[in-house]
Amino acid sequence: MVTFDKRRIVGAKLQGVILPNVIKQLNVKSRNVGKVSISRGGDKCAEVSGIDSDGNAWRHAVELDRKECTCREWQISGAPCIHAIAFICSLRGARLEDYVHDYYSLHRFKVAYAGVIRPMTDKSQWIKHDPGFTVHPPKTKRPPGRPRKERIHGCLENISKKRHQCKRCKQYGHQERTCKAPLPGDTEDASNSGPSTNKRKRTKKTRMASEG
Template sequence: MDNHKQLWARSKFSTTSKCDYVTNNIVETFNGWIREEKSLPVLDLMDKIRQLIMERFCTRRQLASKLSGFKVLPHVMKELHNKSRNLKYTIHRSGPMVGEVGGVNKDLVPWRFIVDLEKKECTCRGWQLTGLPCVHAIAYIGTRRVELKDFVDPYYSVEMFKAAYATVVAPMPGKEEWEKVDIGFTLLPPKCNRAAGRPRKRRLVGAEEDGSSNRGREGVKGVVDLATSRKPAMKLS
């Protein structure tokens, strides 16, 4: 708020979440996941979400059973090995596990960071934020006789993956077999006037998502389709 209200730097945020980006992708993904079910009544919607989660947990548990022998998730190690290629940095050791890693950027401006393998920290804060060794730490780890996987946060471990999906979502019978419960009162639906026409299913697109131009193109397309669909008038002889 003191520097720029619209430009945020992930490096200034908490290191607890172990994530290097700030987006609403999970919201968009969930919205697309239940796109066909969003118009259902509340009970049917919640039951469908339960079924989707039940199937997802089952699939992830089956995947986790195939990861025996791995300490860190394979796709995480693949990403780290890709980052370790062609790292041409200068390294100066202060101790067995602490040192300086330096280089120059694309504008030939020199830079230098301190890497501490014991604390799993780098002054660029990339390691602390993501839980994954940054390129500076990877370069320093490459000079030591140690394993790269030993410096990855437990968040990315196979054991953590298994623990995340260990819970089994129990199946449920149909609504006709649910137990009838007397809650002591009658809950009536709210009074509302339904708008004319078919209910909207697609969400409103914000202006920051180029929504205005999309609406404009859709409007023009609708006029063109309407005009081309009209039959020509009959000529009277």
């Protein structure tokens, strides 16, 4: 309610056809057009070409009467793209605000906040009703298995999975205790046996202590 009131006051002070903030952004774009080549097919269509910062050539077709550019930025945003701005600024007497969608118009801004939100009383003054029953929270049951610790990732997310490296052969996909890869200098029997699993021999003293 407070936001609507503030924007109604701001809208009453604004003048023009398009919102000043949108016009300011278009003017900044027009100063950063750079060096482009415009091949006119008339006053309503042209080919705008140039070279980007990487040295690659580009070319786009602009149609003013349909408010379209082949880069599709104009169709999506409703405001002229930098290619259309370059063509519009090359025309004598053309104004950028004439090619901006009505969505950014001052009239639409005033209409959007012309409605009134009715005030309401404090919660303590609300009328209390007895529905005749009590709503309890739902009974939840813990599902079987260990709960997930990691959220379900989207199909477009770039997830880097860390691969486990064996400390024995420095290869990926297994651990040291299950490694069976031969190492340089190992015999055939030793390579098949994997890592050493020899246990320490029990001495007579430790054997007597365990039996006792």
